[in-house]
Amino acid sequence: MKSAKDILRRYLKSNGLLYSRQREQVLDIFLKTEKHSTINDLYELVRKKNTKIGLATVYRSMKVICDAGLARETDFGDGARRYEHKYKHQHHHHLVCIKCGRIVEIASPRLEQIQRQLAKKHDFTVSRDTMKMFGICRACKRKSK
Amino acid sequence: MKSAKDILRRYLKSNGLLYSRQREQVLDIFLKTEKHSTINDLYELVRKKNTKIGLATVYRSMKVICDAGLARETDFGDGARRYEHKYKHQHHHHLVCIKCGRIVEIASPRLEQIQRQLAKKHDFTVSRDTMKMFGICRACKRKSK
DNA sequence: CGAACAATTGACCATAATTATCAATCTCAT
DNA sequence: ATGAGATTGATAATTATGGTCAATTGTTCG
Numbered sequence: 001m002k003s004a005k006d007i008l009r010r011y012l013k014s015n016g017l018l019y020s021r022q023r024e025q026v027l028d029i030f031l032k033t034e035k036h037s038t039i040n041d042l043y044e045l046v047r048k049k050n051t052k053i054g055l056a057t058v059y060r061s062m063k064v065i066c067d068a069g070l071a072r073e074t075d076f077g078d079g080a081r082r083y084e085h086k087y088k089h090q091h092h093h094h095l096v097c098i099k100c101g102r103i104v105e106i107a108s109p110r111l112e113q114i115q116r117q118l119a120k121k122h123d124f125t126v127s128r129d130t131m132k133m134f135g136i137c138r139a140c141k142r143k144s145k
Numbered sequence: 146m147k148s149a150k151d152i153l154r155r156y157l158k159s160n161g162l163l164y165s166r167q168r169e170q171v172l173d174i175f176l177k178t179e180k181h182s183t184i185n186d187l188y189e190l191v192r193k194k195n196t197k198i199g200l201a202t203v204y205r206s207m208k209v210i211c212d213a214g215l216a217r218e219t220d221f222g223d224g225a226r227r228y229e230h231k232y233k234h235q236h237h238h239h240l241v242c243i244k245c246g247r248i249v250e251i252a253s254p255r256l257e258q259i260q261r262q263l264a265k266k267h268d269f270t271v272s273r274d275t276m277k278m279f280g281i282c283r284a285c286k287r288k289s290k
Numbered sequence: 291c292g293a294a295c296a297a298t299t300g301a302c303c304a305t306a307a308t309t310a311t312c313a314a315t316c317t318c319a320t
Numbered sequence: 321a322t323g324a325g326a327t328t329g330a331t332a333a334t335t336a337t338g339g340t341c342a343a344t345t346g347t348t349c350g
Contacts, residue, residue: 018317018326039307054329059308075222079337080307095269106263114256115278122249123283124240131276133260138268163297163346184336199300204337224308225336 004031004070004087011068025050026061030071036082036103074130076103093130097137099144104137149176149215149232156213170195171206172215181219181227181248219275221248238275242282244289249282 002010008027012019029045030037037045043058062083065071072086076096093111095104111131119126136144147155153172157164174190175182182190188203207228210216217231221241238256240249256276264271281289 016326020317020327022328052329054331056309056330057328060327073222075220077218077220095264095267095271097269098272104267104269106267108259108263111256111259111263114253114259115276118251118253118256119240119278119280122240122251123286124242124249124278124280125286126240126278126280127243128280129276129278131260131274133264133269133271133274135264135269135271135273141268141270158347161297165298165346167299197300199302201301201338202299205298 007070007087008065008068012064017064022050022053022057023061023064025053026058027065027070030062030065030083031085036074036076036084038080038082040080042083076132077134094132095137096132096134097140098134099136099140102137102139152215152232153210153213157209162209167195167198167202168206168209170198171203172210175207175210175216175228176230181221181229183225183227185225187228221277239277240282241277241279242285243279244281244285247282247284 004027005024008023009019011017012023025046026042029042029049033042033045039055039058039062042062043053043055046053046058062071066073066083066086070085070087071083074082074084074094076082076094090107091112092105092107095106097103115126115129149172150169153168154164156162157168170191171187174187174194178187178190184200184203184207187207188198188200191198191203207216211218211228211231215230215232216228219227219229219239221227221239235252236257237250237252240251242248260271260274
């Protein structure tokens, strides 16, 4: 089983790109995060290891890490791009609480099946998909009673 | 059957807001658009009728029109908020071609049913949801052969 | 109708996320 | 170790969007 670093290394090499210290640092930090970090989140974390790193480098590194298939961009409509793990994580969708911001990840084979059928019906070759439901979670419903 | 203007009027009145000339103009233009316009698209269209209107007014008007339930924000991840019709239009999802930008609207009761089940399972009260699949449409697949 | 009052507007500024620029520096195959 | 080419960090530029405020407008009520 290849490690995430191996995958990044291989991706970079096969595209004529370099395995820089900064890219490795960003990947290390990203792998340690649990969920849905913004570029700024990652930037601040990486700066604890490397105070000299620039914000643009974090943007650029996450782009490469996505291209390598290790991360996935998600957008919760809050004006900031977020990243989640893609390697060794099953495809999933999101329930987002608009009160407390809690995000629940959900996987549903039946949903995926319907998605495949819909894509086939319209002859689309799908490379990326996203489904989100925004609403109020159980805890917030209790609180507001 | 109430017209979109009646709905806006009623919404405004019941919220202590005013029915201004600009809001009506923005609504008129929005109703004439077919699909997924950005604020800037609408701004340029409204300016043909009212060269004095400000961009901020279009932002503010579309916000109110959304709140009144006549429009829905969509996000295709291209860095610009887009608006689509909500009144007298059934809920739907999107297939987006990443080559030519074509957007196909799809409705699926089975998908909606699964969404309801997933929300219920996690005790979420869903107020808004979105599902998108990005890929290559039939026409673009043919072209690239 | 017309005055009064609160909401809205338009112009402009503020902010925030993201990207472009470019000289200095680093990576890696040889 | 070296050189060609990729990357970086600092900063400026860009873009979408929201805030401010004095001037204007819409609505209500007498």
